[in-house]
Structures are given as structure tokens and as C-alpha cells.
């Protein structure tokens with residue numbers, strides 16, 4: 001029958017109009033990612049000593065299929081290995097998690113961070129400082145991101161008022 005397709009299509013549209021909404025108003029609203037979600041890799045630091053668990057063994061660098069991990073270290077007077085440089089080229093990272101799986105010390109794990117956009121490519125090489133603190137529980141990350149978003153929204157509002 002002529003026009004039956006339109007009627008069927010409109011029926012679907014009307015049905016969905018009254019159904020509960022499943023979308024969120026990102027970025028104002030945020031959902032907590034699933035526990036198994038793999039975001040950017042992060043270095044795990046000892047909360048008490050603020051020292052990296054990493055001993056610069058280089059296993060993660062060898063496990064990385066893209067070769068984006070650069071790690072160097074030295075053996076200190078205490079006979080222990082200490083990390084000097086630990087960098088990840090996040091721009092080329094696959095978020096595959098092989099580095100976290102390979103690390104025998106649990107010193108690198110996958111965080112829940114996914115908003116990694118930058119204006120400069122060189123900002124996408126993460127050093128130890130930037131990799132630190134990313135291995136937070138998702139709830140903490142969300143709380144921090146909400147703060148950042150609120151601050152950004154406030155700044156945008158202020159700029160709009162000035163104009």
C-alpha cells in the first residue's frame with residue numbers, strides 16, 4: 001500500500017519519543033566506565049613513599065606491539081633498580097593493555113582515562129609525572145573530571161559575559 005512505509009517509520013519514531021531516554025548530556029553528564037574498561041596506561045606509585053613501583057626492567061617496553069614505551073633506569077647504591085625515564089607515546093598507544101599484563105611488578109596498569117586530546121603532538125608523550133596519578137579508581141577520576149568540566153563551563157560563561 002502506498003505510504004505504508006511512512007506510517008511504519010512514524011510509528012517507530014513516535015514509540016521512541018515516549019520511551020525513557022538512554023543518552024546522557026556529555027560532557028556535563030558522565031557515566032562511570034565499566035571496571036574492565038581500558039583507557040590510557042598509567043604508572044602505579046607507592047602512595048606512602050611517592051616512588052614508582054617500576055624498576056626499569058623494560059619488560060613492558062618489549063611487550064608493547066607499537067614500541068611506544070621508553071624506559072631507562074639504573075642500579076642504586078642500595079642494589080635496587082630505579083627508574084630514570086619512563087615515557088609513553090600516548091598518541092600511538094593502542095590501549096591494548098599488554099604492557100600492564102607483562103609487568104611483573106604491577107607497576108603499570110590501564111586507567112579509565114579517554115579524553116586525551118591535545119593541541120600539540122609533543123604533549124602526547126607522557127612522562128612519569130603525567131603517568132602518575134592516572135591509575136586512580138574510576139570514581140575518583142570522574143569526580144576530578146566533573147570538577148574540571150565545571151571549571152571550564154564557568155570560564156566559558158565568564159567569557160560570554162565579558163563579550
Ligand code: SF4
Nearest residue numbers: 054055057058060103
Ligand atoms: S613498568 Fe613494569 S615491566 Fe615496565 S619497566 Fe617498569 S617494572 Fe618493568
Ligand code: SF4
Nearest residue numbers: 064093094096097099
Ligand atoms: S597499551 Fe599496548 S600499545 Fe599502549 S603502551 Fe601498553 S602495550 Fe603499548
